[in-house]
Amino acid sequence: MYGLVNKAIKDLVTEKFGEDKWEVICDLSDFDEGDFVAMDSYPDELTYTLVKNASIVLKADASVVLDAFGEYWILYTADEGYNDLMNITGSNFVDFLENLDMLHYRMNNIMPHLQAPKFQVRNKAENSLELIYTSHRKGLTPMLFGLVRGLGKRFNIETTMVEIDRGDLPEDSHVFLVKW
Numbered sequence: 001m002y003g004l005v006n007k008a009i010k011d012l013v014t015e016k017f018g019e020d021k022w023e024v025i026c027d028l029s030d031f032d033e034g035d036f037v038a039m040d041s042y043p044d045e046l047t048y049t050l051v052k053n054a055s056i057v058l059k060a061d062a063s064v065v066l067d068a069f070g071e072y073w074i075l076y077t078a079d080e081g082y083n084d085l086m087n088i089t090g091s092n093f094v095d096f097l098e099n100l101d102m103l104h105y106r107m108n109n110i111m112p113h114l115q116a117p118k119f120q121v122r123n124k125a126e127n128s129l130e131l132i133y134t135s136h137r138k139g140l141t142p143m144l145f146g147l148v149r150g151l152g153k154r155f156n157i158e159t160t161m162v163e164i165d166r167g168d169l170p171e172d173s174h175v176f177l178v179k180w
């Protein structure tokens with residue numbers, strides 16, 4: 001994944017738990033470059049290793065780390081210069097979710113190796129919808145919970161989300177019922 005993702009993990013850990021913890025995580029992960037280049041692409045394995053070791057060092061389940069990371073990502077990307085992109089992605093929660101592919105498509109223009117996830121919204125109702133998330137990457141669904149919660153906060157709404165049966169969809173798809 002692009003260095004921007006790893007940089008955000010680093011920022012989250014150092015901001016909330018201190019530099020020392022981050023250094024231990026880097027040691028355990030055999031990462032000695034100090035920092036990441038936001039616009040360089042790194043092996044996915046490195047991101048998974050950083051999350052695994054963060055969970056060991058911070059004594060939290062990997063799913064808790066990924067969830068916290070998801071929520072942090074919404075604030076982090078806005079801070080890192082992508083707030084305009086977020087503004088044009090949607091002026092409300094539902095529009096934003098419907099335009100997630102467009103957001104990543106735009107990122108693809110500046111990050112040619114981006115392997116973005118795919119999203120689809122269905123069964124929209126007044127205060128709920130179903131979000132379909134599709135990715136070749138495994139194990140990242142806990143991040144989705146944090147991302148959607150963080151996005152709700154951006155629009156001043158409180159959301160709840162559960163994963164529901166994927167039905168006939170392929171195995172790399174996950175379906176969530178989102179309510180607010």
Ligand code: HEM
Binds near residue numbers: 001004078107140144
């Ligand atoms: C301006 C805001 C955003 C930017 C700049 C951005 C950019 C990125 C980048 C660079 C990656 C790494 C993928 C790669 O390197 O191949 C990524 C992954 C991801 N993004 Fe976004 N993103 C943004 C917002 C969102 C939002 C709001 C969501 C969902 C609500 C989302 C869902 C994901 C997920 C789940 C991944 C993990 C990769 C995967 O599942 O395969 N992103 N995004």
